[in-house]
Amino acid sequence: MPTTWAELLDIGDREPAAAAASSEGDESKRRRGFFRRLRESIATSREAISAEIGSSLFETLDTESWERLEEALIMADVGARTTADVVGRLEGEVESGKVAGGDAARERLVELLAELAATGNGSIDLRPSPAVVMIVGVNGTGKTTTVGKLAWHLQREAGLNVTLAAADTYRAAAVEQLGAWAERAGCDIIKAETGQDAGAVVFDAISAAEARGSDVVLIDTAGRLHTRNDLMEELAKVNRVIDKRLGRGPSETLIVVDSTTGQNGLRQAKVFSEAVDVTGVALTKLDGTAKGGIALAIAGELGIPVKLIGVGEGIEDLRPFDAEEFSRALVGA
Amino acid sequence: MFDQLSDRLQGTLSDLRSRGKLSEADVDKAMREIRLALLEADVNFKVTKQFVADVREKAIGAGVLESLDPGQMVVKVVNEQLAELMGGSGRELVFASKAPTVILMAGLQGSGKTTATAKLAKHLIGEGKTAGVAACDTQRPAAVEQLTRLGEQAGATVYSQGTERDPVDIAEWALGQARSDGLDVLIVDTAGRLHIDSELMDQLAEIKRRTKPHDVLLVVDAMTGQDAVNVAEQFAEATEFDGVLMSKLDGDARGGAALSVKAVTGKPILYASTGEKLEQLERFHPDRMAQRILGMGDVLSLIEKAEQDIDASEAEELERKMRQDQFTLEDFLKQLKQVRKMGPLSSVLGMMPGMGKAMKELRNANVDDRELDRLEAMILSMTPEERSNPDIIRGSRRRRIAAGSGTNVQAVKQLTKQFEQMRKMMKMMASGKMPSPESMIRGQLGARRR
Numbered sequence: 001m002p003t004t005w006a007e008l009l010d011i012g013d014r015e016p017a018a019a020a021a022s023s024e025g026d027e028s029k030r031r032r033g034f035f036r037r038l039r040e041s042i043a044t045s046r047e048a049i050s051a052e053i054g055s056s057l058f059e060t061l062d063t064e065s066w067e068r069l070e071e072a073l074i075m076a077d078v079g080a081r082t083t084a085d086v087v088g089r090l091e092g093e094v095e096s097g098k099v100a101g102g103d104a105a106r107e108r109l110v111e112l113l114a115e116l117a118a119t120g121n122g123s124i125d126l127r128p129s130p131a132v133v134m135i136v137g138v139n140g141t142g143k144t145t146t147v148g149k150l151a152w153h154l155q156r157e158a159g160l161n162v163t164l165a166a167a168d169t170y171r172a173a174a175v176e177q178l179g180a181w182a183e184r185a186g187c188d189i190i191k192a193e194t195g196q197d198a199g200a201v202v203f204d205a206i207s208a209a210e211a212r213g214s215d216v217v218l219i220d221t222a223g224r225l226h227t228r229n230d231l232m233e234e235l236a237k238v239n240r241v242i243d244k245r246l247g248r249g250p251s252e253t254l255i256v257v258d259s260t261t262g263q264n265g266l267r268q269a270k271v272f273s274e275a276v277d278v279t280g281v282a283l284t285k286l287d288g289t290a291k292g293g294i295a296l297a298i299a300g301e302l303g304i305p306v307k308l309i310g311v312g313e314g315i316e317d318l319r320p321f322d323a324e325e326f327s328r329a330l331v332g333a
Numbered sequence: 334m335f336d337q338l339s340d341r342l343q344g345t346l347s348d349l350r351s352r353g354k355l356s357e358a359d360v361d362k363a364m365r366e367i368r369l370a371l372l373e374a375d376v377n378f379k380v381t382k383q384f385v386a387d388v389r390e391k392a393i394g395a396g397v398l399e400s401l402d403p404g405q406m407v408v409k410v411v412n413e414q415l416a417e418l419m420g421g422s423g424r425e426l427v428f429a430s431k432a433p434t435v436i437l438m439a440g441l442q443g444s445g446k447t448t449a450t451a452k453l454a455k456h457l458i459g460e461g462k463t464a465g466v467a468a469c470d471t472q473r474p475a476a477v478e479q480l481t482r483l484g485e486q487a488g489a490t491v492y493s494q495g496t497e498r499d500p501v502d503i504a505e506w507a508l509g510q511a512r513s514d515g516l517d518v519l520i521v522d523t524a525g526r527l528h529i530d531s532e533l534m535d536q537l538a539e540i541k542r543r544t545k546p547h548d549v550l551l552v553v554d555a556m557t558g559q560d561a562v563n564v565a566e567q568f569a570e571a572t573e574f575d576g577v578l579m580s581k582l583d584g585d586a587r588g589g590a591a592l593s594v595k596a597v598t599g600k601p602i603l604y605a606s607t608g609e610k611l612e613q614l615e616r617f618h619p620d621r622m623a624q625r626i627l628g629m630g631d632v633l634s635l636i637e638k639a640e641q642d643i644d645a646s647e648a649e650e651l652e653r654k655m656r657q658d659q660f661t662l663e664d665f666l667k668q669l670k671q672v673r674k675m676g677p678l679s680s681v682l683g684m685m686p687g688m689g690k691a692m693k694e695l696r697n698a699n700v701d702d703r704e705l706d707r708l709e710a711m712i713l714s715m716t717p718e719e720r721s722n723p724d725i726i727r728g729s730r731r732r733r734i735a736a737g738s739g740t741n742v743q744a745v746k747q748l749t750k751q752f753e754q755m756r757k758m759m760k761m762m763a764s765g766k767m768p769s770p771e772s773m774i775r776g777q778l779g780a781r782r783r
Contacts, residue, residue: 071378077558080372139581139609140443140554170609173479180474225584229702258443262375262558264586285442288527290560313442313472 001118001305001323005157008307008320012127014160014215058102066091069109076330078293079263082300086112106331113327116300122321124280124307125251126160130209132217132242132249136235136276137256138268139223142284142310144174146256147220148181149310149318150282155187160215164189165205167198167238170222178220184315188212198222198234199241206245219250226271236275249277254307256282259292269298283321284310291330363407364389374587374626377562380596388414412623419595419602420619426576426603427547433465433511433519435544439537439572440552441564442525445580447476449552449606450522451483452614453578456604458488459612462517467507468493469500469540472524480522487611490514500524504540521546528567538571549574550603553590555582561590562597569598576603579617583608587626647671658760662720662752666712673705710738711748723749 002008058065066087073083090109093099099108125131133150135143147164154160164182168174169192182189190208192201202219209217221238224231243249255278257265272278283295286309295306306321364385371381392410428434436453438446447470454464466484468491470476477493484491492507504521511519521544526533541549551574553561568574579591582605591602602617647667654660712720714737719726726734731745738745 074372074378075559077375077560080369138556138584140445142443171479172482173475176475176478177473225581227583227585258554258556260441260554260557260560260564262556262561262586262590263373264375264556264584265558267585268556285527288441288560289529289563290558294558 001122002320003322003325005153005320008122008124009154009158009160010123010125010127011158011160011215014129014158058105061094061102061105072331073293076291076293077262077265077297078330079266079297082116082297085300086116109331110324110327113296113330114323116296117306117321117326118323119299119303120305122280122305122307122323126154126158126216128246128248128251130163130206130214130217131251132206132219132246133252133254134219134221134238134242134250134276135254135256135282136221136272136278137223138225139171141223141256141258141261143223143256144168144177144181144220145313146254146282146284146308146310146318147178147218148185149315150308151181151187151218152185152315153318154216154218155185161213162187162216162218163205163209163212163214165202165217165219166191167201167205167219168222169193169196169198169201174220174222181315188214199238202238203241203245206242226268232271232275235272239276252279253277254280254282255304256284257292257295257298259283259286259295260288260290261294263294263297265294266297266301269302269304273302273304278304280305280307282306282308282310282318286310287312287317292326293330295326296330360389360392360407367407367411370627371589374589375556375558375561375593376589376626377559377593377597380562380593383596384414384418408627412627415592415623415626416620419592419622428517429547433508433516434548435508435546436518436520437541437544437546437549437572438520438522438552438578439549439568439574440525441527441554442473444525444552444554445606446470446525446552447480447522448483448609449550449578449580449604449614450480450520451487451489452606452611453550453604454484454489454518454520455487455611456614457518463490463515464488464518464520465490465492465507465511465514465516467504467511467519467521469503469507470522470524471496471498471500471503472526476522476524483611489520490516492519501536501539501543505543508544528564528571534567534571541572548576550576550578551594551600552578552580553594555579555588555590555605556584556586557590559593561593565594565598565600569600574598574600576601578602578604578606580606582606583613588622589626591622592626658756660756660759662712662715662723663717665752665755666709666720669705669709669712673702707738707740707744708748711735711740711745714738723752 069090070083070087073086074080078086086109089112090099090105093108094105099105124133126133135147135150137143151162151164154162162185164178164187166175166178166189168178175191179189179191188208190201190205192198198221202217205217205219208214219238221235222231224235226232239249253276255269255272257268261268269278269281281295281298281304283292283306286292292309298304299306306323306326308318309321309326311317311319367388368381368385371384372378376384388407388411391414392407426436438450438453440446450466454466457464464487466480466487466489468477468480468484470480477496481491481493490511492503492510494503494506500523507521508519521540523537523540524533526537528534549572551565551568551572553565557564565577577591577594577600579588579602582588594600595602602619602622605615605617605622607613607615654664711734714734715726719730719734726745726749731742734745735742
């Protein structure tokens, strides 16, 4: 499971550009600052739950501690089914003597959760040129913001040249919003008029990317509820446009899931992956008090790995998902 | 996972019925089902716990153990308890004696504040008021442009000063403008903020202090999970909001967050947003929400939707034809189009009670909206004569219709066969032998499988 940008981004045999190389120097310093910020930002989410589980939970391993663990996981939106699974397995292992003692139980818990989260291929495939990355999701999860942040990181971390496709032709001013991010990230953007066909914008963006020699086309799509068949069909159509134009589909399709989302998140991921080939989750707004446990349910039940997490409003506040770190934060271990 | 609670309870309790009285252990089993259903609907864990304890007590008091149909009794108790918890004690939107009435919108990022602001403006304008909206979200890129456009669409006066000024000042300025423009209502849109961001929460409190809103509405995404309680508590502390506007209720989230927020803060849910169009904002109905959380269907909403979307005179005409056995494929096409105006098939069927099992069969049989598209295409490929007299559709006509609609001969055959069955069923209904909706759907499915 990749935990750094270098590991996360599979850029194939491209030479990392000069811009990226120059930033290598202060990488460690930046990472320190970054982790401190992340720790601060998820400290709040951590506090609540670690108060539940933390050190006290496994002092005695009895019915009450299993119930409290169950409560903590459900409160983190992990969902009743996945919770029952995890708690059941841990309880079984403790009872059979395979795991002995509170500390061992806590470590095993982290391991079980991390195993669930670290499913499938966790890297982001950017090998084709131009690589097409499509961002999808329901309304208000943070798609446009994620696209802006990702563009910035792709350029900065891997020296990739990015072209944005503003294919959210539905929401008023969505194109302007992405335009502002393009400016911040310093990359090209192909815009459409509100109401124009999303497929046409994507087509134009790919052509522009080829003409300019861009490495990546990053597509921002309109938010759509998964219950809207017509809009899901539109998404599939955008895929067909890409396939027709390049002879291949997007190399990555990431669904953006708001970490405050409850059990409906599972349904969202499921229906979106029926329409398009969803390769990963970007879990946003982890800087609040929500724990984003629904991502575990999505990974566990649908086999879709989390690849990115959003931890703030700044352009730098996007990072690779670290299953173990996430699991530790979840149970405050 | 989306099993409906009523079905589940029926399953749990009905096989125990033959034994006569239920034991307490049986009731416990039922309570576990309720607990699971609530948690899957995202009702907060602690709220669920308390709720189940209350229901248990009431159910025992209500004599569930002795009743003939304990499953139904438990569902009834749960439903009443839910509706009671979600409704009552709430207040309506307050309008100022001296205009303008100020409504302040607050919420997390992405909950749908800007859209809700414009929708509420449109809703109030529809009630004959004049309304303005103030663009105080200077944080999110292009939020001001978004509100400007939506506000104009809604027919509201838009007050914006770009993104450079302080949101508190913009709000105060907009209030002055609205006052001198003589508007009835001013709705203040604010930036999405995390409930733990003290700086921004202070700013919100300051906007409240300066504009003295008559109503503060918290916008809550219907898809929110367990965290809804934390969010609501923190916003209540900073702004003492008066009511909740639930957004994105047009999805298939059960909306347990609604119950949680109400239970924890005691604030009522006033409005529900049910679609992307500006007019899709409704008064909130606690009883219906209770049924939605339980997956018990929403007959009232269905009737209302039907009233809204279906042309009454056309419906009457269709009904007359059905009764007189003059129903043609042309009429069927009309009916199909009317039903489809109400939304995707699954959401329409989901509103009907007792459709739990039938829905599952439908899903297994893959009857979805695409199926309806094919039906429409086939009928549209028929001549008027064929539509009014499907019996004449034989070999070469079938091939032509199949080619014209992009389907196959088999599908066309099936359509005419199904239509024949439907007419038979209508005759039965006309003569007073009304089959249940479930058996009707099963009958249709049976025909499809053959």
